[in-house]
Amino acid sequence: MMTLLINPDYMLYANPPLGLAYLAGYIRKNGFKVKILDQLSFEEILENIKEEDPEIIGLTAVSENYYRVKKLGERIKKISSAVLIIGGVHITTSPDSFKESPFDIATKGEGEISFLNILKSIKKNGEIDLKDLKKIPGLLLRNKKKIIDTGFSEQIKNLDDLPMPARDLLDMDYYNLPTILSGDDFDTIGSIITSRGCPYNCKFCSSSCFWGRKIR
Numbered sequence: 393m394m395t396l397l398i399n400p401d402y403m404l405y406a407n408p409p410l411g412l413a414y415l416a417g418y419i420r421k422n423g424f425k426v427k428i429l430d431q432l433s434f435e436e437i438l439e440n441i442k443e444e445d446p447e448i449i450g451l452t453a454v455s456e457n458y459y460r461v462k463k464l465g466e467r468i469k470k471i472s473s474a475v476l477i478i479g480g481v482h483i484t485t486s487p488d489s490f491k492e493s494p495f496d497i498a499t500k501g502e503g504e505i506s507f508l509n510i511l512k513s514i515k516k517n518g519e520i521d522l523k524d525l526k527k528i529p530g531l532l533l534r535n536k537k538k539i540i541d542t543g544f545s546e547q548i549k550n551l552d553d554l555p556m557p558a559r560d561l562l563d564m565d566y567y568n569l570p571t572i573l574s575g576d577d578f579d580t581i582g583s584i585i586t587s588r589g590c591p592y593n594c595k596f597c598s599s600s601c602f603w604g605r606k607i608r
Contacts, residue, residue: 479500
């Protein structure tokens with residue numbers, strides 16, 4: 393069973409999509425085939441989907457790019473029968489937007505455990521099984537016109553259980569920045585996430601809403 397994860401931000405940011413890379417590493421560690429479509433135009437993404445013919449497609453969105461991601465999801469639905477999953481900060485903080493979207497499932501909050509459990513369910517049942525998926529915390533599901541909310545996602549207690557982000561699945565040649573030491577040359581950059589969660593609840597920040605208010 394093939395899963396495609398899509399970075400929708402084509403030539404916009406100089407930092408690798410660590411959320412997708414950590415997710416890819418986690419589900420690969422648990423025995424599932426995964427590929428990240430990174431730094432591709434929408435047309436290139438659609439061509440790759442036709443070639444790969446995946447069973448699962450995952451996208452991520454923040455509020456700034458949600459409209460574009462939604463449009464991409466609508467185009468994907470026209471060419472693919474894959475289960476379409478949306479995750480990220482926007483759908484976590486604005487779950488009402490799921491109702492009028494093309495996505496089959498949404499993950500709220502930290503996505504590794506809930507996404508893996510979705511894959512296990514679909515592999516076992518061969519399709520979306522609402523009775524089975526309703527048992528998984530952190531999902532938004534569709535039951536005809538009704539939206540089912542299974543609450544907040546299960547969190548990884550020990551972050552050392554996460555493998556290193558799957559940078560081998562990213563287009564790391566794109567992520568180059570000039571540095572003070574390199575002069576006019578460009579160096580490939582790398583970053584890691586060393587903690588999750590924040591005890592504060594600042595109005596302008598999504599961290600505690602997405603990761604929880606306990607620091608791990």
